[in-house]
Amino acid sequence: MPFTVPLRRLMSCLLACLMLSATAVHADSAPLRILVGFPPGGGTDAIARTLADKLKDVLGTALVVDNRAGAGGQIAAQALKAAAPDGNTVFLSHDHTISILPQVVKNPGFDPARDFVAVAGVATFVNAFAVSGGTPARTLPAYVAWVRNQNAGHGNVGVPAPASVPEFLVQLMGKKFALDLQAAPYRGGAPMMADMLGNQIGAGVGSVPDLIENHRAGRLHVVAVMGASRTAILPEVPTFAELGLAGFEEPAYYGVFAPAGTPRAVLDRLSAALARVLAMPDVKDRLSNMGLSVAYTSGPQLTGRVQAYTKVWQGIIQASGFVAQ
Secondary structure: OOOOOOHHHHHHHHHHHHHHHHHHHHHHHOOEEEEEOOOOOOHHHHHHHHHHHHHHHHHOOOEEEEEOOOHHHHHHHHHHHHOOOOOOEEEEEEHHHHHHHHHHOOOOOOOHHHHEEEEEEEEEEOEEEEEEOOOOOOOHHHHHHHHHHHOOOEEEEEEOOOOOHHHHHHHHHHHHHOOEEEEEEOOOHHHHHHHHHOOOOOEEEEEHHHHHHHHHOOOEEEEEEOOOOOOOOOOOOOEOOOOOOOOOOOOEEEEEEEEOOOOHHHHHHHHHHHHHHHOOHHHHHHHHHOOOEEEEEEHHHHHHHHHHHHHHHHHHHHHHOOOOO
């Protein structure tokens, strides 16, 4: 006797299969959202868009760069914490939001160690001190002398975020050179740069990726860099250690993070895609020209770097007497 299936049951099975298929297609086609904690036009935004341009092809999905600017990346970090751990939302961040903010803000609304998981490291970089085009100094000693002689020892220095590595650098520079240097916090490197280019502020501290193009064009002048050695993209610029201010040798990092609980298979897929993108010659050239030391690292390796960097700056922040706000 031939096997038969009632028509109603057959139709129900077919409908269920179609629904599952539609759900799978929807999940696969969901765009990948890359959160960025700073405004468009800055170094972090440029890095995110460079990666996104290639990742969309490697992953075979649409990508959206989502700028959640404000509070030094805190808003974007909170958005990552709130996102579903499904691999559709990641956060491209540098050291400030991951390593520094949790030490200087009492209730940042996130705990990187608990709420995030590292996907992959993208690059390292250094911060630098730059003077605006309207400032006559072209070296750090000349800037120190200019502030001391022309402004009675008082100077305002822009920083891209309050209670950041650049702000602590300004504080330590003031102590080292016996100057009254005051950090002027901005909401990211782009607005700080606008004021420097307009000669509204005489100097600023920011990442080399934020400063490099205007330095090349002569609109501002990088006069000192952090790091253990001079950066290849600015070989003529001395390190702070060369100028008598040691303690800033640990390089800062850029990494990609996902919400805690994201499945390991998803993390591995994203990490492998980033490794492929960072190995592309045009991507390496573009990011290197921005002043980054491009180097893919795995999620666990990035976690180790974050821990080491956080420990270094924990000592500096505690020594400064800063009290978390």
